[in-house]
Amino acid sequence: MPEAVLSTRGLTKYFGAVVASENISLELKLGEIHAIIGPNGAGKSTLISQICGNIRPDLGSVFLKGADITKTSVRFRSRAGLARSFQISALAMEDTVLQNVVLGALGASGQPWRFFNSVMSDAHLKGTALSALESVGLTSVAHKRAFELSHGQRRQLEIAIALTLKPKAFMMDEPMAGLGAEGSSRMTRFLNGLREKAPILLVEHDMDAVFALADRISVLVYGKIIASGSVSEIRKDQRVREAYLGDYC
């Protein structure tokens, strides 16, 4: 059994008296897509934020490749290979697609303190950026500005940026949101191929996509994982049906 790339152990977070995460332990293994599903307000985004370092848990730990990263910053985790795509795209909207990806390559190089040479004529950075763009299929729009892209393309751009940082694991917060049927199925195919590069922790509402992609599903309700297992196990699980899936299955 392969070792987990990413794991959490007993993550617990309170907001005042409300428990947003209760003793969450999960694993993400090489080559897999692990989906987190649950009703609105179940604490999915809070969980992702704790894994990525935006929110510090009250209890518990996060491990990346066996190393405890619970107390490290967002920046450190990014450099260590934790790639995130946001629910609402976080991109430099005025900049071109290529510039956005070059920024990723620049972050990976760790050398932004150069004030004179032109960044867009840096062969290494540009090369890294172009190959990342190619692997997400955005080469043709490289010189458009980020705000001109469709929702789906923005998600792909975020992933291209993440690729420049040689990610070890992807955290994706609702990549299907706002995509429409055709966009969703295209994104599903794309994510299916992406798992070769790094495993994906996927928070998603679109059940078709989840059932098509996930190797494993964990169900989060009121901050607590009530069930975890393969697609068919989750489909059958009585508690999940009652708590969440309802008549979906």
Add this chain to the structure above:
Amino acid sequence: MSIVLIAEQILNGLQFGVMLFLMAAGLTLIFGVMGLINLAHGSLYMIGAFAAAAVASFTGSFILALIGALTAAAIAGAMVELLVIRRLYSKDHLDQVLATFALILIFSEGTRWVFGSFPLFLDIPRYLSGSVELPGSIQYPRYRLVLIAAGLLIAAGLGLLITKTRLGIQIRAGENDREMIAALGVDISRLYTLVFALGSALAGLAGALVGAIQSVQVGMGEPVLILAFVVIVIGGIGSIKGALIGALLVGMTDTLGDIFLVELLKLFTDPSTATSIGSSIASMAIYLLMGAVLVWRPSGLFGASP
């Protein structure tokens, strides 16, 4: 340094603080509800003072002068809101700063145009002049005591307005969630104009009240404006309670800082050096206070953390 002197300085600080509160309350309301930085708030203070001076010289009545100040500032505020300010709500802070800076230029030069460059004087009415003997044989000007009382009364009234009335509920809703008040069926643009006029009236009243102990002149609003900004930043932008506490802190620091620093330095160095260094530092005291508060709590004492 005698007890009497300290007591007097404390009262001065209190008086300065409550007047700052009148300015700061409007600013913080306007920021809290509409998200607008209004540099032109000092101009409304000036308009209030000029209106009071003009009405007083026509009618000779101080009360009418105050009413004139309130009305003139409220009308000016409402007009500015309708003509200019409402186009700024959707813009970023930079545009708001520049546009309201432009309004200062227009108001200041416009007032100079109408009233000339010479300062006007607004007299304290006879029944409020002279001094009162307080316990401990402290002689203190009656007018300043009235200012303190009036300021505290207005603070209490504003507190009631915010917590108990329908308008107050709408204001608080507006601070928390703009979509929600629209959903509640509140006419937002009317609410905004109303809040702006209310803030302006408070500034105008402060201008008139202070105008009676200082001279009424163009440019009088800006120093007070900056202090009012310091107040709301210390108190936490959007919080009326923060504005009151911030105003009192700033008022006290400004008046007490000077004498205490000089006395403190006299322990270490000769009196003339102590006086010169002491007042140099005291002149920066409130800004040091503000810096310290922000380093400690980046969104002010009572501000919502971002």
Add this chain to the structure above:
Amino acid sequence: MINEKYFNSVIVLLLLLVPAWATASDEPFTITLITRAVVFSLAAVGLNIALGLGGLVSLGHAVFFGLGGYAMGILAFHAQTYSALFEWPFLIEGTKSMPLIWLVALIFCSIAASLIGFLSLRTSGVYFIMITLAFGQMFYFFSISWPKYGGEDGLSIYVRNGFPGLNTLIPLHYYGLCLVMLFLALWFSARLKKSPFGLALNAARQSPERVETVGLNGKRLKLIAFVISGAITGLAGALFADLNRFVSPTMFSWQTSGEIMIFVIIGGVGRLFGPVTGALVFVSLEHFLGGINDYWHVYLGLFLLGIVLLGKGGLVGILCGKEKINA
């Protein structure tokens, strides 16, 4: 729409031809006037790095303008009175040499900008605007109440400081010196904008989460931008003081901060020649409108309101449209 490159060339030509014309027709006052505009441009080019690239709305850049001014004032004051700045722990004397004065101005402004930036960047949004404003006021009141260097009255210098190989007393020479500094600053900020640092800073302004998730320190990027910005504005302050042979607390006042910001915004925030355009227009308005009507600030105010409400990104934005992608 005018091509931005042509527009910029016209501005450069204007900066070269107006003084040539003024010299030919013996109008030294025009040279002083355009020197003033060039020095203001330099201050605004400085602010534009923080404001345009970093998105830092600093209403306290007068601190650096004033510090630069006082660096000149204090050093020249000690040189002309043959007194030492201090004798302990080592002797420091005044100087009348511009390069030295500039160096001192740059060093002190960088230190001040590091401290102010470090504290101010703990906050953001309105709080940032207000805390920078407060720092400006701190310096303003300190300069007023510190009697040694003139207090409220400021400091006058009898003779303009010297620069090797130039006679700075000749207006055209001094103008040339200021213009070279402006061109250097423009060249530097153009390079900066296209550099790795510029790309990262630009992204930090648009999306703070984005730079953090690629492993860059957005706050540090902004702090460095603030320091570079403050140093350039400080240099302009030293030049401004030498132009007038006078420094006073007014250089620290919040109106000065506001004016520097106005130059940037009239011209166009983030545009290379925006600050220069803004300063030229401002100085012309001040001169021509001020000559016609005592109350010219009313017109200036209306003009500013128009620029903001139009929302096209200043004069450069109105004339040249949106910025081209620099790739």
